[in-house]
Amino acid sequence: MRTPHRVAFFDTDAMRIVHHANYVRWFELARIEWMDTHHVPYQRYVEQGLHFATTRVEVDYTKPARFDDRVSIVAWLAALGGASLAMDYRVERAGEQLVSGRTEHACIDDEGRVRRIPRERREMLKSVLAAAGDENSLRTG
Amino acid sequence: MRTPHRVAFFDTDAMRIVHHANYVRWFELARIEWMDTHHVPYQRYVEQGLHFATTRVEVDYTKPARFDDRVSIVAWLAALGGASLAMDYRVERAGEQLVSGRTEHACIDDEGRVRRIPRERREMLKSVLAAAGDENSLRTG
């Protein structure tokens, strides 16, 4: 899953590069699109009073993106627990990797209590993870 | 009411100045502090399920702020209606005006319906406005 993004002026800082905190937002854009394509729209969770709260973020910055760059954020499911999941990301410009990262999420309800991912949805994610595993082997093999 | 603010690196953009959208956020910082000092903490409204939704914003930019500048945001009540109010702002650096602006707000409940400002609070705001009027006359007189 590849989310195209055009770097906005407001994404930049006085080093004339994208401010490092903004990649965490871009990961979110990609995660939302990933769910549309490979799972169910995140909005369906929200409507049921469920959220994937972010419990951990890791970002490695190799090269900076700049104003007006056309980048893509590649996202894939990296791990799945009973009430949690992890996503991996790669931000690329013209095939070159700029940034990589991972986010981890806990499924919680409106009161902030941890909740198991609903069974049917968890099965869907499991299949996606298995398939992604195959792809990842190919990718890095 | 004068809210001191130190310009963060993340406030800047690739023109090496503060991005213009951020002053709208700074107005909010000053508005919240103004309420603490001259009215009641905004949190009290929120706890009752009331909000001051922003209905209009105006900003005039004269000079740019830059990374690490120490600025102050001066805020004062400019107008009061039954379910609305307006605040005026001036962003200064070492006494020099950089930006001025106004925000207008409607009092709404959690469902987004317009609600009159609770009577007692409205009376408080009225007195502040009257007093501020006197100050403003002095300021511009």
Place this chain on the structure above:
Amino acid sequence: MRTPHRVAFFDTDAMRIVHHANYVRWFELARIEWMDTHHVPYQRYVEQGLHFATTRVEVDYTKPARFDDRVSIVAWLAALGGASLAMDYRVERAGEQLVSGRTEHACIDDEGRVRRIPRERREMLKSVLAAAGDENSLRTG
């Protein structure tokens, strides 16, 4: 010119609506796309050491956008001076107007000095403005 935008989770605030400062950023997205289509990419100005610094912003908020809404930002050239221009905006969701606004800009160089818009570019903008004027008459007629 119509820029589609999907409301991100990070665009929202604790009122469960889009934070009002973010529309100023959306105007920028639309302005940049408008320049691509109706003028020259903004990047060309930047490469020459020219910028359109924002000198004024006005926003009127009628209805809130929410997470995952598909909105469009409609932008058009509203006025043109020797070293300045103004853009008008309308944010819509399913044809309904949520927000409208205007931004004004001064053409400046890397040192922040006001500079006339290069003649050829200014001629281009003049033609666009004339054409837009015709469209606007139709739109509001």
Place this chain on the structure above:
Amino acid sequence: MRTPHRVAFFDTDAMRIVHHANYVRWFELARIEWMDTHHVPYQRYVEQGLHFATTRVEVDYTKPARFDDRVSIVAWLAALGGASLAMDYRVERAGEQLVSGRTEHACIDDEGRVRRIPRERREMLKSVLAAAGDENSLRTG
């Protein structure tokens, strides 16, 4: 070094908690203040054409901060290389840890080339690290 921060409304998202990307910005606030107190103001680096580009960010989220919370961001130097350093952070509310994290930085010049931290400054940082090491032992001992 402890940087007090009052959670702004614009820091929150539709989960009614602080959006996870904002803690990365708060780390920056704390890092800048840490440099003032324990090193030299970051602005001195910028004036010499040097920057500490962020090369890695890690954040662990335990409990959410909310609108109007008074939090502190505790920052300390965690590691030092010839052209790099790492900072650790803890965000607390009333003594309770909400979030912890680390950022890593490379010293670069205006053209983005890696540069050794100027010798004298590096010596300063070394002493601070040694002292912090002692404190950290006490803290966790």
